[in-house]
Amino acid sequence: xxxxxxxxxxxxxxxxxxxxxxxxxxxxxxxxxxxxxxxxxxxxxxxxxxxxxxxxxxxxxxxxxxxxxxxxxxxxxxxxxxxxxxxxxxxxxxxxxxxxxxxxxxxxxxxxxxxxxxxxxxxxxxxxxxxxxxxxxxxxxxxxxxxxxxxxxxxxxxxxxxxxxxxxxxxxxxxxxxxxxxxxxxxxxxxxxxxxxxxxxxxxxxxxxxxxxxxxxxxxxxxxxxxxxxxxxxxx
Amino acid sequence: xxxxxxxxxxxxxxxxxxxxxxxxxxxxxxxxxxxxxxxxxxxxxxxxxxxxxxxxxxxxxxxxxxxxxxxxxxxxxxxxxxxxxxxxxxxxxxxxxxxxxxxxxxxxxxxxxxxxxxxxxxxxxxxxxxxxxxxxxxxxxxxxxxxxxxxxxxxxxxxxxxxxxxxxxxxxxxxxxxxxxxxxxxxxxxxxxxxxxxxxxxxxxxxxxxxxxxxxxxxxxxxxxxxxxxxxxxxxxxxxxxxxxxxxxxxxxxxxxxx
Numbered sequence: 001x002x003x004x005x006x007x008x009x010x011x012x013x014x015x016x017x018x019x020x021x022x023x024x025x026x027x028x029x030x031x032x033x034x035x036x037x038x039x040x041x042x043x044x045x046x047x048x049x050x051x052x053x054x055x056x057x058x059x060x061x062x063x064x065x066x067x068x069x070x071x072x073x074x075x076x077x078x079x080x081x082x083x084x085x086x087x088x089x090x091x092x093x094x095x096x097x098x099x100x101x102x103x104x105x106x107x108x109x110x111x112x113x114x115x116x117x118x119x120x121x122x123x124x125x126x127x128x129x130x131x132x133x134x135x136x137x138x139x140x141x142x143x144x145x146x147x148x149x150x151x152x153x154x155x156x157x158x159x160x161x162x163x164x165x166x167x168x169x170x171x172x173x174x175x176x177x178x179x180x181x182x183x184x185x186x187x188x189x190x191x192x193x194x195x196x197x198x199x200x201x202x203x204x205x206x207x208x209x210x211x212x213x214x215x216x217x218x219x220x221x222x223x224x225x226x227x228x229x230x231x232x233x234x235x236x
Numbered sequence: 237x238x239x240x241x242x243x244x245x246x247x248x249x250x251x252x253x254x255x256x257x258x259x260x261x262x263x264x265x266x267x268x269x270x271x272x273x274x275x276x277x278x279x280x281x282x283x284x285x286x287x288x289x290x291x292x293x294x295x296x297x298x299x300x301x302x303x304x305x306x307x308x309x310x311x312x313x314x315x316x317x318x319x320x321x322x323x324x325x326x327x328x329x330x331x332x333x334x335x336x337x338x339x340x341x342x343x344x345x346x347x348x349x350x351x352x353x354x355x356x357x358x359x360x361x362x363x364x365x366x367x368x369x370x371x372x373x374x375x376x377x378x379x380x381x382x383x384x385x386x387x388x389x390x391x392x393x394x395x396x397x398x399x400x401x402x403x404x405x406x407x408x409x410x411x412x413x414x415x416x417x418x419x420x421x422x423x424x425x426x427x428x429x430x431x432x433x434x435x436x437x438x439x440x441x442x443x444x445x446x447x448x449x450x451x452x453x454x455x456x457x458x459x460x461x462x463x464x465x466x467x468x469x470x471x472x473x474x475x476x477x478x479x480x481x482x483x484x485x486x487x488x489x490x491x492x493x494x495x
Contacts, residue, residue, distance in 0.1 A: 044414070044417060047413060047414050047417065048411060048414040051407070051410040051411060051450070052410040052411070052412070052413060052449060052450025052451070052452075052454075053294055053297075053410075053450075053453070053454060053455055053456075054454070054456060055290050055294075055454060055455040055456035055458075055459065055460075056290055056291070056293070056294030056455050058290075059277075059280070059286075059287045059290045059291055059294075060291070060294075062280065062287075063276055063279060063280060063287070066279060066280065066281060067279070097456065097460075099460055100283060100286070100459075101282055101283060102280060102281070102282055102283045102286075102287065105281050105282040105283075106281055109281055109282075110281060
């Protein structure tokens with residue numbers, strides 16, 4: 001048989017072999033076993049990878065982190081992810097665009113949804129750093145950190161520290177409820193008297209309180225007095 | 237069409253691009269790349285619009301650079317292989333004018349799809365000033381890339397080597413911030429002493445010659461606007477210097493060739 005006549009059979013045989021390779025490879029996931037690469041890029045390495053367009057790399061890496069564990073034929077629960085790696089990557093990506101809210105949103109609305117308080121606490125640590133570097137724009141992420149520390153990480157002392165940092169931020173457009181956060185956390189810690197002191201100080205010093213806000217704070221203080229610091233009353 | 241009659245070499249290049257279906261191929265590739273970017277942008281938790289615009293802009297820039305480098309390199313090889321260049325040289329115009337005509341044609345071929353990409357992104361860019369800056373610097377960037385590839389192709393005469401040279405140039409020019417950062421942090425060199433010094437001089441020399449394309453077409457401008465005008469000014473100066481320099485190098489090489 002000439003080579004020319006044999007060629008169709010060779011092609012069919014090779015196509016069959018290709019289907020065999022495809023079948024054998026179906027269960028094989030690309031990449032290594034790690035959900036997120038173990039070493040986040042340094043700022044210099046990230047700059048090299050960006051090829052002069054930091055914003056493009058920021059968005060690509062943020063999407064890559066969004067789909068971590070779920071994009072190569074696996075579904076990895078958050079509890080099985082290595083959070084120190086994830087926080088390192090969040091910080092590396094954040095450095096490429098400190099203005100955008102994509103990475104903190106990813107931290108709050110995805111990675112902080114873990115049911116493991118220790119993992120949530122690590123995300124809170126990231127948000128703490130993110131929230132304080134540009135108070136006017138980023139204060140809300142520190143407010144998220146307070147919520148997460150209190151309700152998800154079950155770490156009231158940490159929540160109180162964060163709430164005090166939040167209340168002290170020099171953010172002109174921050175609403176009064178953010179400055180009330182220490183009072184709410186103190187209340188949750190059973191320190192109603194201290195909470196009333198914080199609330200009273202805000203009421204006395206905040207210049208532009210709306211009537212509704214002032215009425216809420218007055219009622220809060222009144223109820224505190226009536227209950228003598230007992231549990232209950234107005235709280236978020 | 238009047239401009240093509242007045243500048244026939246320029247018209248020839250544009251006609252060749254049309255004949256080779258460059259614009260159609262780029263259009264399909266750009267549509268796929270930008271469509272994919274919109275799809276992936278929708279996967280973002282927040283800022284889906286911004287993410288889609290940035291991914292589309294970055295993908296389009298890469299498609300344009302690779303597509304145009306390939307086109308220029310293959311066209312110049314065709315000029316040599318078909319001896320078309322000898323026909324062109326037989327015309328009553330000097331070799332520098334021939335190179336200028338080819339460069340003008342390649343620049344027009346590069347700018348047209350860049351403008352189309354910019355117009356496609358315009359409705360979705362949150363910052364109009366940032367979009368304008370991105371669009372102008374994208375056009376300038378692709379012009380510099382095609383002019384380098386033209387010079388490389390005229391010197392090297394082979395499409396494969398010219399394509400690789402063009403892509404290597406693009407990567408190096410886009411890495412200039414990193415390269416210059418390495419020079420500034422010379423103490424981090426693995427090789428110390430005289431070796432480190434020499435490596436530093438080499439890197440500095442490369443940095444001095446290669447255009448700063450890392451200052452062009454920042455997709456961050458599309459979403460945050462222009463926070464610092466310095467890169468824009470340097471990009472303008474860079475185009476004003478690099479474009480005539482590359483044309484002059486190509487003209488010098490062609491003027492020394494014998495046919």
